Amino acid sequence: MDLTQNIEHSIFRPMASLKNLLIVCLILGMAFCGASVSANTINLLTDIRVAYLYESAGQIDWPLIYYFAAENGCRVDLVTAGTGPVFKQLYHNSDRYNIISSRYLVNDTSSGLLDSLISITFGGELPDIVIFAGQFSDGTMRALENYLLNMEFDTSQVFYISKFYRRMTDVEGRGVYLKSKQYWDSKYEEMVQMAEDAGLGVPVRNHEEIYSIYDLIRDRTPVTGQKPAFLSGLDRFKFDRIIEKNIESMVQRSALAINRKNYVTFISDALKAQGNERIELLLKALQEAKKIRQTYYYQLGQVDATSLVARYIENSISSIVDAIFYEAKVDYRGNISMIETAEGRKFKFKAEINNNGYTSVRAGRLELKPAWSKQTTVIDSNWTDLLPNNTLIREYSIDAPLHQNDEGNDYSLQFIGHVLYAGKDIEFTYSAGAFERTGFSVEFVPDFLIIQPFPELSLDKLVESAYLKAIITKPADFAGAVDIDITVPPGIHIGAYEKRLELRTGQTAVEIKIPLAVTKSLGIQRQEVIINVSDKTGLLTSDIAYVRQAEFDLPGSLIIAVLADNNGLLEDILMQTDAVYKSLTDRYIKAREFDYYNVVVIGSGTMDDPQLQPLLSDKLKAYLEMGGTVIAFSRPGQWGENLLPVSIVPSGSKTASKDFRAKTGNHPFFKEKYEVNVPGLLKRAADNYESRSAVVFPGERVIDAEEGATVLSETRIGEGTLIFCGLPLLEMIRNLDPDAIKLFANLLLYSKK
Structure with a gap:
């Protein structure tokens, strides 16, 4: 049986009352799949590529994007263009869903420039389907549409556009109906995650829309007499x-x-x-x-x-x-920069492999394949066992070739790594292009910003002041001017900041403060602020920070002690409130008591001094017995076996969303100050993050995981309370999940009772 045809027929059904129209029926599971499958696994079964052109993010039909990317594994390019002083591309890649979002600014609509835009977007491999989100009013988008429709294609070639569709309010010709309401009702959380993963914020739903309609305006597929289903007539494989x-x-x-x-x-x-x-x-x-x-x-x-x-x-x-x-659940990343040494300039390569799964792997052989040489060199032949929930970081220095700054030469590097999984050697590639050789980077610190909602009837508070901080790092020997460009969404205005910096030799880091004025028109969706750093040769580096309105009001009377916050995430969150907090040093733990604090929060890091653990254990127990509150967010075992006066045994397995069960929705954790959408929170936590369940004894399970385990529990110790949280709340807050923010606030405020 032809698998692809079976899939196609299961999705499309003729609609008897509408001539030449089809309905895309909701599929709750793929026809060939009895279990949940990620989009980047499904896409192994198709080479079909779809381009969706739109003017504003509100035009994007996320049910249709979900149908293509998550249900059929198609690669989807979301493309928009507008007018700007110079040609610029803002690029966001979602590996998880195989979606690439490209936003362009262009200073003219000549054929040459539009051809360059298409070449940059598709790299010579044109999509099979192009979809226009409607009748465009913007001149740049109209020009891009006309250019695509008038391109000459050789259908004997491998890559060419076979179909053009346009979204319509009604259609008399051949078209396709998508049951978008069913997708919104059953797949809303997944579509929100997809949109945010593509860097486009939370999608806005039209509650009155039942169908979205697409008119097939041009078709180059072989005439087969079939109805105009999106994927009919297309080769799923190009091989x-x-x-x-x-x-x-x-x-x-x-x-x-x-x-x-x-x-x-x-x-x-x-x-x-x-x-x-x-x-x-x-x-x-x-x-x-x-x-x-x-x-x-x-x-x-x-x-x-x-x-x-x-x-x-x-x-x-x-x-x-x-x-x-x-x-x-194994991932890898590489970073390369140029460094100065006594022996001259060298490339510094940092290789990182993370094992977040439940099976040990072996990480080993690393090879270098530079563009200026035909030889592949082994730079590390050692193998290392990498246990679950561990990271291997290796750094190397490589001699840079003479005249590495000559223009016109390719000095890109390719590093080939190896991992043994289940006895099989898996080879993968880190790539570091020539554009990275400058060693420039920019980072928002923190890279998220929570804005308090505006009072409904307030007339004297129309603007909320805020600021972001970015840190530019550079090679010590670089000297020259760089330009700083900040892109903000509607509803945010930028104050005065240094748009050009003169960087000096010897500097390695420069801090920039970016004042913001946030207005009510920001809305409730997650938005992004983009910083681009460039010089006369082009873009050097960029970063994105996310901004969202969310209820997160902690009073100044709440005093918090922070432990094991190695990555600073707890501080990044608490600094955006009025609460008083202090990260406790080893010296403070040795010399002081905890009775000054309403709550002690233990983050996701480790304790640096193992000799400190017995003393800390005694102090935490005494603090709890006297009425204090301890909230532990870290994985069990991170801080030593006996740090807390309860037994916490990790379950060692990932919990599916169907196994999360809140024992009651009326617990104060879920309504202390803010009402938490518990089912939505748990589904996002299970589907998109790593929750670490554990058996906590003694303890009252507030959210059950698999049998006997919990991801949220409460234990009374003397007059105090110990809260264990295996949910990834801190990571979810970093991604500005509103229910995670509410639950975190409720847990902290619960300590003041």
Whole structure:
């Protein structure tokens, strides 16, 4: 049976009362999948690419984007353009959903500039489908639409636009109806996460909309007599067409096709499986993909990664590696900068591997493949066991080539890493392009801002003052001018800040304060503020901070002690309130008592001095018995076995959202000051974050996890209260989840009772 046709038929149904129209029916689970599957795993079964062009974020039809990305695994490009003084691209990539958001500013709409915009967006691989969000009123978007519609395409080539759709209020011709209301009702939380992950804030729902309608305005697919379903007539895979166009030998094409068939079979089976079985099948699919690569290079007689066939194969391998790591909860990142040493300039490379899963892995062999050399060099051959919930960080210095600043030369670096998972060697690539060699970075500190809601009837408070701080780091030997550009959403105005900085030799960091005036028109959605740092050669670095109105009022009479806040996240949160807080040093713990504080909060870090733990344990117990409150957010075992006067045994497994159960919605934790949407909070925590459940004894379970375990509990000790929270509240607050903010405030205010 043709799997893709089966999927297509299960999604689309003819609508008898409307001629030539189709309804996209709501699918609560993929036809081929009995378990939840992430979008970046589903996309292994399709090469279809969709471009959705819009004028404002409110035009984006998130049910349709969800249908393409999450249910069918299509890559989706969200594209908009407006008028600006210079050509600029703001780019946001959601690896989780395979969505790329590109926002452009252009200073003219000439054919050459629009061609450059399309080339930058699609990189020579045009989408299969282009969708216009409506009738555009903006001149730039109209020009882009006309340019796309008038492009000449060779349908014998691999990549060309097959279909154009436009969203309409009604349609008389061939079109598609999407049951958007059903998506909003059943998939709202997922669509919110998708929109925020793409950097576009919380989507605004039109509660009166039942359907969204799309008119098929141009179709280059073969005439088959089928109804105009979005994906009908499209090749889900480009592989056969690629080898047909680029490999002459029928025998060679047949050999590659056999390996490809095995690959697709393993992927299809993996989507039906779950847990370790899914990972095992993905590993088998990876081996088949490597066989395809080996067969192709053997037939070619050389290793040439520049051909279209090779790029497709390498991208397939990279995608399946990403899917394996996602399912296994292993991630990696690399960072490169230029440093000065006594031996001259060197590249400094920092490699980080995080094992957030439940199985030990081995991290090892690291290879360097610089663009200026044909040789691959092994820079580390050691293997290290990486236990669950641990991180391996390695740093290396590499001699920079002579004349590395010469223009026109490629000095990019490629680092190839290896991880052993279930005995299988998984190869992955860190890439560091030439643009990173400057060693520049900019970081908002903190990178989120909570704005108190404006009083409903207040006439004397129309503006809320706030500020963001950014820190620019640079190589010590760099001297020159850099330009600072801040982009803010509607509802926020920027005060005076230094738009050009003269950086001096010897400086390594510069701080910038950015005053903001926030108005009522900001709305309740999460918004973003973008900082770009550039010089005469172009963009050097950028960062994003998120801003949101949320109820988070802690009084100045609340006094908080903070422990184990190694990453500073607790301080970043508390500094945005009126509460008084102090991060306790080792010296303070040794010399002082805790009775001054209403609550002691233990963060997600570790205690640096193991000899301090017995003393701290005694002080915390005495503090609790005298009526104090301790809130522990960290994973059990982070601070020593006997730090707290209760037994906390981690469950060691991830809890699915269906296993979270609040024993009562009336507990003061959920309504002390703010009403918390507990089901929504728990679903987002389970679906998008790592919650760490534990068996707490003695203790009253407030939110149950799997049998006997909890992610939120309360234990009375003497006159005081110990609260254990295994929910990822701090990480959720950093992403400005409104219910996480409310629950955090309620827990702190509960201590004042």
